[in-house]
Amino acid sequence: MSDDDTAAAGDGSAANRMEGPDVIACEQCPELVESRSRIVDGVGPDDADLLLLGEAPGANEDEQGEPFVGRSGSILDEALRDAGLARDDVRITNCVRCRPPENRDPHTEELANCRGHLERELAVVDPKLVVTLGKVPSEHLLDRSIAVTKAAGDVVDVRLGGRGYRAVVSVHPAATLYDGSQRETFFETIARAAEIAGVGSGGDEDGGQSSLGQF
Numbered sequence: 283m284s285d286d287d288t289a290a291a292g293d294g295s296a297a298n299r300m301e302g303p304d305v306i307a308c309e310q311c312p313e314l315v316e317s318r319s320r321i322v323d324g325v326g327p328d329d330a331d332l333l334l335l336g337e338a339p340g341a342n343e344d345e346q347g348e349p350f351v352g353r354s355g356s357i358l359d360e361a362l363r364d365a366g367l368a369r370d371d372v373r374i375t376n377c378v379r380c381r382p383p384e385n386r387d388p389h390t391e392e393l394a395n396c397r398g399h400l401e402r403e404l405a406v407v408d409p410k411l412v413v414t415l416g417k418v419p420s421e422h423l424l425d426r427s428i429a430v431t432k433a434a435g436d437v438v439d440v441r442l443g444g445r446g447y448r449a450v451v452s453v454h455p456a457a458t459l460y461d462g463s464q465r466e467t468f469f470e471t472i473a474r475a476a477e478i479a480g481v482g483s484g485g486d487e488d489g490g491q492s493s494l495g496q497f
């Protein structure tokens with residue numbers, strides 16, 4: 283890792299440091315520093331075409347140090363498989379990287395604190411498409427309130443850190459556990475995302491363009 287790959291992030295202090303897309307040290311959110319057992323960075327290739335964005339680590343993620351494990355992770359893996367993708371083919375990350383106490387939603391200030399880390403990760407990975415998994419990441423990226431069950435599958439252009447990205451709104455995989463009717467919505471959204479990004483079974487075997495016209 284060269285010096286060029288390291289950067290002060292967040293408040294710019296030496297205590298908040300990134301290497302490539304990963305946060306090496308950060309103590310900007312006192313409550314989360316208290317409740318976390320580790321910083322949960324994104325996983326997957328740092329040049330992935332598809333990046334999946336969740337809200338925050340839960341208990342399983344905090345324990346294993348990886349986003350979307352446990353039941354939500356199994357559903358996500360299943361939807362990816364249906365779309366012809368393995369977990370290792372995509373980048374998976376969260377809006378905040380430290381587990382909130384009692385699994386509460388991250389506060390606005392915590393989302394803002396961690397935004398610089400997300401901006402840098404997105405700049406490094408430069409995905410063709412971002413999928414926002416659930417209400418919090420959708421509203422964080424689109425910067426407006428969203429009814430995700432209605433907006434699921436919508437393709438939008440967003441700006442983060444002065445750069446533009448294409449994104450698809452999705453329900454959270456856990457929504458399929460509480461409401462069976464959301465399963466089809468979630469699986470279809472992941473399949474559409476793969477097609478737009480041109481990966482998995484959504485990829486063009488000739489290496490050509492994805493079927494953006496449909497969206």
Ligand code: SF4
Binds near residue numbers: 305310314
């Ligand atoms: S959530 Fe993000 S900004 Fe807050 S302490 Fe963790 S890494 Fe730092």
